[in-house]
Amino acid sequence: MVIASFIAPGAFHNVRTTFQAAKNIASNTAAQKQAGETSANTPNSPANPHQLVIVPPANNDHPAPPVYATSAYLLDADTGATLYASNPFMHLPMLSTTKLMTALIAAETGNPDQQIKITDPIARDINGLSADSSLMGIKKGETYTLRELLYGLMLVSGNDAAIAIADDLDGNLPTFVAKMNQRAQQLGLHDTHYMNPHGLLVQGHYSSAHDLAFLGKYSLSNPLIRQISSTREYRLPKNAAHPEHIFVNGNQFLWWYPGVDGGKPGWDGANNFNQVISSVRNKHHLIGVVMHTKDWWTDMRDLMNWGFNTFQWISPAEIDMKSPIPYDADWQFFARDKKENTIPMANKGRYYIFTGYSISNPILTYFDKSGGLKKFGYPTGITKVITDTSVKQQFEHASIQCDIQTGQCGTA
Incomplete structure (x- = not known):
């Protein structure tokens, strides 16, 4: 601890x-x-x-x-x-993870089946977004349910959906953003402050890893948000109020990491x-x-x-x-994700992502000079103290033991 x-x-x-x-x-x-x-x-x-x-x-x-x-x-x-x-x-800057709070406010204060028409004021706010914004693709005069906008918000990270939700539920963006900040304080998110409902970069819009973790816990425990967030693909059929939309969830972990x-x-x-x-x-x-x-x-x-x-x-x-x-x-098809990849550690050691173990000196020096992965394979355990002056670490094909006083190492 x-x-x-x-x-x-x-x-x-x-x-x-x-x-x-x-x-x-x-x-x-x-x-x-x-x-x-x-x-x-x-x-x-x-x-x-x-x-x-x-x-x-x-x-x-x-x-x-x-x-x-x-x-x-x-x-x-x-x-x-x-x-x-x-x-x-x-x-x-927390970027589009901002939308977790936007979704939480919407789920807590709105009716999922309520109709939201894209009015002139909403359209003007949407037109003010930067040219490279991620969009759901809504247009002036169209009508969507709040639930449909939430799918556009969470799956394709639609900044236009965020604006439509905020403007409709609270009449204007500043009032909705004030509610976001109020909810953040209620949830104990002391290192979070919102300036907009979508997450585009602006001074004073920030969060922390701690706050995002607890926001994730609170928001994703809401049944509506959990259902939407876990959806890989969603088809919104064409009707008299809007065209067809097909959304593919941008959370790539849903396709490959278990659970x-x-x-x-x-x-x-x-x-x-x-x-x-x-x-x-x-x-x-x-x-x-x-x-x-x-x-x-x-x-x-x-x-x-x-x-x-x-x-x-x-x-x-x-x-x-x-x-x-x-x-x-x-992401170039994740081509750089390889078993032999390592991450430097603060103690000048090396963390092997394949097995989740690290190597540090003096074992690391001997490992590199004596054949490395080709000879020893990946580390399969932590460094263990054998005596007051010696340490040992197990690898796939052998183990290395070192005297920490003399720096002398050998294969055990």
Whole structure:
């Protein structure tokens, strides 16, 4: 168990995240005041909302995986326990994961079968979207049910659907956005602030990995949102009120990672990819979040594997060759997802995504000089202390033992 305190200032463009040991927790109050914290404004706010108790999964001898993401979080949705946290309260643009809150407000305050006509004011707001916006494809004069707009919102990340929902339910965008911020405070999302209902980049629109995990838990537990979010493909037939629409869910995890039953991605077209995932395996429910990562499938797979303590190799690249994953061309068909891939670790070690184990010095140096993967295969266990001066690690084809004082190693 790890007890950690984090302090995050109020603007995502000037972020500092500080780790303090438990003995320094008392100093957080003054630091929060200097950072402009306002968490005490909610009635049931904890004394220090940036204090986490991190409880790694039980009976798991694998190391916690490093991530490419700027921040990440893994939540046990059954118990509320924090399993993993990396920069959990850092303020970052959350992009289209914003739509989880838009959907939650709509599901809680609207009637799924209510009719929403695309009026002139709604059409004007839609026309104000940036040219590269993801769209459901609605037009002025058309009419949809709220449920249909939610499919367009969640599956194809329609910014136009977000505007239509917000404008219709609350009369205008600012009023709806105010409701989003109010709901965020009610849910204890102290590091989230909304400026719009869709997630397009704008100053003051941010969230954190911690907040997105709990938003994922709350929103995806709503029956309507869960049903929509878990739908791979949805056909909206043509009628007198609108043309036909065919939606394919942009959450690619639904096609390849076992147990995924919902979630929401967000992407800015560069390396800033966000992902919220809900997955259930063996009656165990996890919510995972990665923010601003260049390799979202590796990060999320590693976190989920670690949380479920299940490390059987599953690759989107291999599955995509057998059964195409939608939008696979956007990611070069996952061609760079290979068993031999590694992630650097803070201790200058190397994490092998294939088995979920890492290698560090002095074993790593000997491993590289003596044949590496070709001779030893992948690591299949953690480094174990054999004596006061020696350590040993098991690999697929052999084990390596080193004297930590002399640095001398050999094959055991």
